[in-house]
Amino acid sequence: MTNLILICDDSPVVHETLGAYLKSEGFPFLSATDGEESLRLWREKDPDLIILDIMMPKLSGIDVMREIRKVSTVPVLMLTARGEEVDRILGLELGADDYIVKPFSPREVVARIKAVLRRKNDPQGESQGAIVRAGKLSVNLAKYEVLYDGKPVICTPKEVEILNLLISHPGQVFDRETILNKVWGYDYFGDTRAVDTQIKRIRHKLPEDPDFSIKTIYGVGYKFEVS
Structure with a gap:
């Protein structure tokens, strides 16, 4: 199946x-040159992946990201200029799957696109096709679906992959570099703060439950703990 990209x-x-x-x-790809056009093409054409610049006329990439994440988990790669660290972190907190710093190599961007779509279209790993559970929580990686007490929890692809990794290995501590390697893959060129922002989003979305929790192991990383 051909994947449509929106730039x-x-x-x-x-x-x-x-x-x-x-x-x-x-x-195949579509082009938008401002924030309003970006939202219009996203709604009309339903692309498989979006490359989104932070600084655009009419609506910023951050504003576009907010609107998209209200209803969609489409993968988003954000483009940022050097020095826009605050905007980059905010983009990750809003649910961007990755970020690319300008000036960039088009070859690098295409490699990132392939890595994201490969995981989206054909998730790999020992839990492929299996449903992992912890109490009322279940993660189906094949469908990129998270349920709590039978009700959907809307998560981005990266959030689903991180949660699947942690819940598949209860009690095991994963350092940030390992999570980056297993979830983003070798094509990822970012830093470990991406993991922290994704974990923060996952915690915010999951209800408080005495049967499980995502624990921070300070100075190391994270683990999924089952009571």
């Missing part, structure tokens, strides 16, 4: 260079 950036150079690489790799 949201106000720079014609980004669309030309990145579009050329996507075309050579067989990816």
Whole structure:
């Protein structure tokens, strides 16, 4: 199945260079040059992945991200300029799957796109196709579905993958680098703060439950603890 990519950036150079690489790799793509057009094309065309610049006219990438995450878990790769660390962290907290710092290599971006879509379309790992459970909580990685007491918990693909990793190994401590490696894969070029922001989002979405919790092991990482 061909995956449709939506590029949201106000720079014609980004669309030309990145579009050329996507075309050579067989990816169809759409282009939006401001925030309002980005939202319109997302709603009308339902892309499989969005490349979203933070700084755009009419609506910022952060505002676009907020609107998307109200109803959708579509993978989003955010583009940031050097020095925009605050915006980058905010983007991750809003549910971006990854971020790319400008100036970037189009080859690197395409590698990231392939890594995200590979996991989305064909999740790998020992728990593939299996449903893992802890009390009222269940994670189905094959469907990218999280349920609590039979009701859906809306999570982004990265949140589902992290939760699946932790719940599949109750009591095991994973350091941030290991989580990055297992969930983002070797194509990820970011830093460990991405893990912290994703864990924060997962904790916020899950109800408090005496049967399980995600514990922080200070100076190391995280573990899923079952009572």
